[in-house]
Amino acid sequence: MFENLTDRLEGVFRRLRGHGTLTEDNIQEAMREVRMALLEADVHFKVARDFVAGVTEKAIGREVAKSLSPGQQVIKIVHEELVALLGGNTEQLRLDGRQPVTIMMAGLQGSGKTTTSGKLAAMLKNKGRRPYLVPADIYRPAAIEQLQVLGDKLGVPVHPSTTDTRPVDICRQAMVAAAEKNYDTVIIDTAGRLHIDESLMSELKDIQEAVQLSEILFVADAMTGQDAVTVAEKFNHDLAITGVVLTKMEGDARGGAALSIKSVTGKPIKFVGMGEGLDALEVFHPDRTASRILGMGDVLTLIEKAEAVVDKKEADKLAKKLQKSEFSLEDFLDQIQQIKKMGSLEQILDMVPGINKLRQLKDAPRPNEKELFKTEAIIRSMTIAERRNYKIINTSRRERIARGSGTALADVNRVLKSYSEMLKMMKKMRGKPGALTGMKRRKLPKGLRR
Known part of the structure; x- marks a missing residue:
């Protein structure tokens, strides 16, 4: 999804390599292009402005390392700032403390909350946990059935919710059932709206007060760009979310939501959805994403x-x-x-x-x-x-x-x-030493043998 941004940044760095040394003039020129590239990628204008200011300050104030060309030096600084912009460290779910761990999925309608709930349950089950899915969306047609189908596919139990029960009561009953059956992780799939309204927020706050939540994950469609950031800011203000899940990251979105959301909300991206399959949920790694944006690949992933x-x-x-x-x-x-x-x-x-x-x-x-x-x-x-x-x-x-x-x-x-x-x-x-996996290795020189 960052392909256009990567192309633009590589063009900037390629031109910098033609300079013998880093000067204030060529840095300023490069940073103007970087700022335009970020804005074209739908990055929030304040985030783009602060990012460029931070890179410029470090580039101008830093002595060029002897082993690096000017272009490489700027790439190094940009990489460091991108990692910081994307959150710095990889953030994990809070799975310790009071059991069962309770995770509420929140967001607008169509953002992918129900599917993401199933993907998260699959990920946690593979790690040896015992998740319990709770359908608390009583408004969207077939929302409860959709989560039950996902649970059946995954072999994960689903709470028997009904549309004539209030969402807050469904959650209370689910917590009792989870404790009785020794499930260690409760995942609550809440209702959404086409836009933020008071009834939605009131319902989510009721659940927040009735159930001791370990995590409130805001689920956003990365394809919506800056709208996702604006909505995340509102959800965070009302609910104090603990993290963000960006869905449809495999699409052709420009990447603005991923680059802006941490800076605007102060809350980390914890997961990204990379496809429709139930195994297509990945932990978000800021350093690896920064490397991809700069065309360095992501060998670890x-x-x-x-x-x-x-x-x-x-x-x-x-x-x-x-x-x-x-x-x-x-x-x-x-x-x-x-x-x-x-x-x-x-x-x-x-x-x-x-x-x-x-x-x-x-x-x-x-x-x-x-x-x-x-x-x-x-x-x-x-x-x-x-x-x-x-x-x-x-x-x-x-x-x-x-x-x-x-x-x-x-x-x-x-x-x-x-x-x-x-x-x-x-x-x-066949027959060439080391040509195929499993063949005999050539002997190392004595000094390198263990």
Whole structure:
């Protein structure tokens, strides 16, 4: 979502690299462009002004490190200020203290509160906690049923709320039920409105007074930009929220809400929604986000995503298959599934350092999600025997696979050709020291051995 901002900032830094030293003039010129880039990204004008003032003061007052070029020095300062602007440290949920921990989700209608409640329950369940979902939205049609469906998918219990019970009473009853059944985390999904009104705030305050809340998370749609910041400020004034969840961060929003909300409300972004899947909720890391904005990638998040979807035993089995050139189309399909679990190709590439520079090349390849889905459909249209031995796939079989997958014969031929070329490449690599995972390592010099 920060692609345009990243492009603008990289242009500023590229021009700075042409200067031999940092002077007040070239810093001021660069900061004017940075300010315009932030405003175009829908960052609050006061936040943009203060950010640029802070960077300028540090850049002018700091002696350029000998090991860094002027451009690199400014990037370093901008990175430090971006991290501070985004919140500084990674903020975790308050899960200790009085049990059950009670989290209230608040926000306007359509911001994604119900789905986010389910995603948060899934995240906490994976960490070994026992969440209890509480539908307290009695106004929106099917809101209660929606949370019950999510609970069934996740295997998480849902309080049996009814539309003829007041939200505050639902919450009281849910707390009693959670204590009786030993649930350690209660997640309350509250009602929203199309805009802030007194009845909404009164209802949320009633719940706040009736239930001892550990967290009040304001859920905002990142696509709404500065509107999200304005609404967050009002919710924080009335309820004293403890954190923010920004949804739809995988979209093409300009990033202004993420860059402004901490500075305006004083409350940290704790989570970001990165897709529609129930596993698409991520802890917000200010330092990693700042690195992405500056085109440095986010290797740590990429590693965490890979570790979350890759089973070590399966990875070892795959390594052995690669060594023996036994990598079948079934294995290929499994790898596609694992890539999809990590997010879209665009999201994955955004975490790769330097990817933005590659995108700027005239003939740079672009990730094509449709081609990935097409390849998956083609392999799924094959029989087990065909997946395990692609050589038996003759012309009539290829035509059948094309019909079954809704693709063209040329698409089937392309997938099989790519797969066979990959096998040839693996065969060439086999035997090269360290070429494939699981092969014997070369001996280190004596001085480096443990």
